[in-house]
Amino acid sequence: MNELDIHPPLVEQLLTQFLREELASAGFSRAVLGISGGIDSALVAALCARALGPQNVLGVMMPYRTSNPDSEGHARLLAARLGIQTKKVDISAMADGYLAAHEVKDRMRRGNVMARCRMIVLYDHSVEFKGLVIGTSNKTEILLGYSTQWGDSASAINPIGDLYKHQIYQLSRHLGVPSEILDKAPSADLFEGQTDEGELGFTYAEADRLLYWMVDERMSEQELVARGFDAAFVRRMAARIAATQFKRVMPIIAKLSQRTINQDFRYLRDWGK
Amino acid sequence: MPLTDCRLTLAQTNPALGAVQRNLEEHVAAIEAAHAAGSQLIVFPELSLTGYFLKDQTAELALDVDGPELRTLRELSKRISILVGFVERARDGRIYNSAAFLEDGALLHVHRKVHLVTYGMFDEEREFAAGDEFRAFESKLGRFGVLICEDAWHVSSGLQHFLAGVDAMLVPSCSPGRGVGGGATELSSETTWRTLLDAHAMLFQTWVLYANRVGWEDGVFFWGGSRAIDPFGKLVTRIEGFEPALAHASIDGGALRRARVATPLLRDSKPWLLARGLERIAAAERAR
Numbered sequence: 001m002n003e004l005d006i007h008p009p010l011v012e013q014l015l016t017q018f019l020r021e022e023l024a025s026a027g028f029s030r031a032v033l034g035i036s037g038g039i040d041s042a043l044v045a046a047l048c049a050r051a052l053g054p055q056n057v058l059g060v061m062m063p064y065r066t067s068n069p070d071s072e073g074h075a076r077l078l079a080a081r082l083g084i085q086t087k088k089v090d091i092s093a094m095a096d097g098y099l100a101a102h103e104v105k106d107r108m109r110r111g112n113v114m115a116r117c118r119m120i121v122l123y124d125h126s127v128e129f130k131g132l133v134i135g136t137s138n139k140t141e142i143l144l145g146y147s148t149q150w151g152d153s154a155s156a157i158n159p160i161g162d163l164y165k166h167q168i169y170q171l172s173r174h175l176g177v178p179s180e181i182l183d184k185a186p187s188a189d190l191f192e193g194q195t196d197e198g199e200l201g202f203t204y205a206e207a208d209r210l211l212y213w214m215v216d217e218r219m220s221e222q223e224l225v226a227r228g229f230d231a232a233f234v235r236r237m238a239a240r241i242a243a244t245q246f247k248r249v250m251p252i253i254a255k256l257s258q259r260t261i262n263q264d265f266r267y268l269r270d271w272g273k
Numbered sequence: 274m275p276l277t278d279c280r281l282t283l284a285q286t287n288p289a290l291g292a293v294q295r296n297l298e299e300h301v302a303a304i305e306a307a308h309a310a311g312s313q314l315i316v317f318p319e320l321s322l323t324g325y326f327l328k329d330q331t332a333e334l335a336l337d338v339d340g341p342e343l344r345t346l347r348e349l350s351k352r353i354s355i356l357v358g359f360v361e362r363a364r365d366g367r368i369y370n371s372a373a374f375l376e377d378g379a380l381l382h383v384h385r386k387v388h389l390v391t392y393g394m395f396d397e398e399r400e401f402a403a404g405d406e407f408r409a410f411e412s413k414l415g416r417f418g419v420l421i422c423e424d425a426w427h428v429s430s431g432l433q434h435f436l437a438g439v440d441a442m443l444v445p446s447c448s449p450g451r452g453v454g455g456g457a458t459e460l461s462s463e464t465t466w467r468t469l470l471d472a473h474a475m476l477f478q479t480w481v482l483y484a485n486r487v488g489w490e491d492g493v494f495f496w497g498g499s500r501a502i503d504p505f506g507k508l509v510t511r512i513e514g515f516e517p518a519l520a521h522a523s524i525d526g527g528a529l530r531r532a533r534v535a536t537p538l539l540r541d542s543k544p545w546l547l548a549r550g551l552e553r554i555a556a557a558e559r560a561r
Contacts, residue, residue: 005456
């Protein structure tokens with residue numbers, strides 16, 4: 001047992017209630033999400049299926065022509081296991097329409113374009129399926145800023161954004177996510193051979209532990225080093241969190257009037273709900 | 274009058290944020306259900322008429338204690354005593370996080386939350402003026418004191434009610450659920466509140482009637498766990514799960530007397546030592 005361990009039945013109960021109630025507040029009872037074949041979207045699909053009934057969940061598979069075919073295979077396996085509805089939208093023509101015409105070669109730019117194409121597909125299906133787009137970003141990657149702004153980070157509500165990767169695995173095992181998905185190395189699958197941990201330069205286990213003590217428990221750098229964390233790693237992570245803060249907030253508005261949106265015009269989204 | 278045998282209802286509600294009329298209708302339904310179940314008292318959560326994270330809605334939803342919303346409930350209090358949470362606009366324009374005790378068609382008592390929470394996820398001091406007293410009051414059912422949520426985290430609040438001889442502490446609350454780590458099978462917020470409420474019942478030898486709300490507001494949920502605890506610290510009833518519900522419980526008026534005979538904490542409390550101690554601390558502060 002460690003500090004990150006959750007009691008999965010309790011978290012399942014809370015997150016299924018969250019999905020039902022926040023959807024209902026917005027006037028919805030159905031969910032749309034991208035299923036990549038990875039663990040985060042698998043977990044969210046499983047939570048949605050339990051919360052709303054599998055017939056009210058649409059899992060959209062959105063491969064690009066270079067995507068690993070295993071990804072789609074795993075997404076299909078998951079959807080069959082859960083009994084949710086699925087749809088495949090190949091984004092190759094859509095993405096290449098821009099990427100080829102503008103000769104975008106840079107790997108990161110190409111990946112961002114793909115992520116934003118997928119966002120467009122999901123938000124359009126949101127209207128067609130009458131379901132809200134459910135987020136699949138976990139706390140570790142949100143804090144690290146390991147996402148495309150307005151791309152995979154875009155959603156209406158996110159049930160797993162306060163769970164570290166370790167907790168994602170725990171809850172996924174509890175909800176019966178297929179072992180093929182649980183056991184493979186996490187990857188954004190934006191280019192061949194990409195893995196999260198390879199790209200980040202550290203493991204999720206290392207990141208989770210440090211982020212927990214740094215963010216949740218508010219430990220100082222000194223306290224973290226005394227706990228055994230490498231000082232350079234601590235500084236690198238702290239800098240990374242600060243540098244990616246822009247991905248975690250709404251766009252900044254220049255204040256001119258007496259009452260400015262989100263400054264002194266402050267209401268919850270559930271206003272009147 | 275000492276506490277009588279009575280039946281009470283804890284209303285674990287899920288108010289709609291800022292929809293006072295809709296919430297009022299739900300209050301009326303809960304009051305009627307409690308009355309039908311034979312209860313003489315119903316306790317609603319903190320800010321039960323408005324919901325919690327009001328931000329700029331706070332001032333927009335502030336109610337006059339003589340206004341129509343509370344008048345509706347006052348009318349119903351001819352049948353059953355009611356503790357209800359609301360945003361109070363005082364005559365001088367100050368806005369309070371208040372709970373009103375209504376009985377026999379009259380407003381018997383208003384408690385204004387003293388210990389507003391302003392840290393972490395909370396920002397109450399931005400929205401509310403702080404109340405400035407803990408006053409016990411006489412109901413036809415017994416002598417009561419109100420602690421709104423964070424009030425109960427300051428031992429000096431309950432202590433004043435204890436020394437004023439209350440039979441029951443009514444604790445309306447909007448406690449957000451949080452803390453799922455460490456492998457614990459319950460939320461850490463529940464663990465701490467249970468400890469806190471049990472300690473109040475035992476150390477202050479009083480009934481503790483805790484009504485906490487449920488439901489979600491922009492991703493924050495309230496964990497419920499509404500309960501009645503007797504003056505021995507024994508759980509009499511508790512609402513399980515995170516759903517809206519009513520719990521009816523019977524209060525054995527004699528339990529209070531028996532607890533205070535078995536362990537006469539109030540008799541032996543020596544409040545003058547506290548007064549002297551506080552004076553000494555204050556004098557030392559002044560001299561510093």
